[in-house]
Amino acid sequence: MAAKSAKTQKRAPRRKKGQLFCYTKDLMAALGVTRRSVYNYVQLRLLPAPILYSNGKTGVRARWSVVALDHAEFIVEQREIGYTLGEITAMIAARWGTHDKVPVPPPASKSQPAPSGNSSPSQGPSAESG
Numbered sequence: 001m002a003a004k005s006a007k008t009q010k011r012a013p014r015r016k017k018g019q020l021f022c023y024t025k026d027l028m029a030a031l032g033v034t035r036r037s038v039y040n041y042v043q044l045r046l047l048p049a050p051i052l053y054s055n056g057k058t059g060v061r062a063r064w065s066v067v068a069l070d071h072a073e074f075i076v077e078q079r080e081i082g083y084t085l086g087e088i089t090a091m092i093a094a095r096w097g098t099h100d101k102v103p104v105p106p107p108a109s110k111s112q113p114a115p116s117g118n119s120s121p122s123q124g125p126s127a128e129s130g
Contacts, residue, residue, distance in 0.1 A: 021063045024050070030072035045089050047071050048100035067096065 027038050027047070041047045048071065050062035071092060078088045093101075 019066055021051075021065060022069055023064065024062050027064060027068055027072055030069055031076060041075070041085075042101075044085055045098065045101040046075055046085060046092060065100070067100070071096070 024035060024038055028035060031038065031041070033041075038047065042049055047068050048065060050064045050068075052060050052062055054060045074092065074095070075088055078091065083091070
């Protein structure tokens with residue numbers, strides 16, 4: 001009997017014909033990562049944002065479009081080649097676009113430091129009456 005290899009390669013979940021969505025568990029299996037990493041990939045704009053829904057009994061669940069499985073397969077392939085997540089993000093944006101990704105927050109503007117003292121910025125030294 002042949003010995004099994006110590007490290008078996010995980011296979012991506014098979015899509016059923018006509019399947020419209022998948023769940024977080026499916027993406028975790030396809031990527032070989034934890035739930036936290038899946039949601040981190042969403043924040044990094046590697047995966048499309050999930051659709052949150054509730055069935056009224058078990059709480060809120062995340063449902064993903066099947067395109068997310070395509071993204072997962074692409075991410076795994078590119079990681080095996082040696083690309084970083086930042087490079088893969090740019091490739092995904094070029095290939096699938098960014099319409100289904102989490103919006104990028106606007107850059108934080110640097111506010112000017114408030115003047116020291118007890119007066120508010122609208123009140124200068126000339127505003128005090130004496």
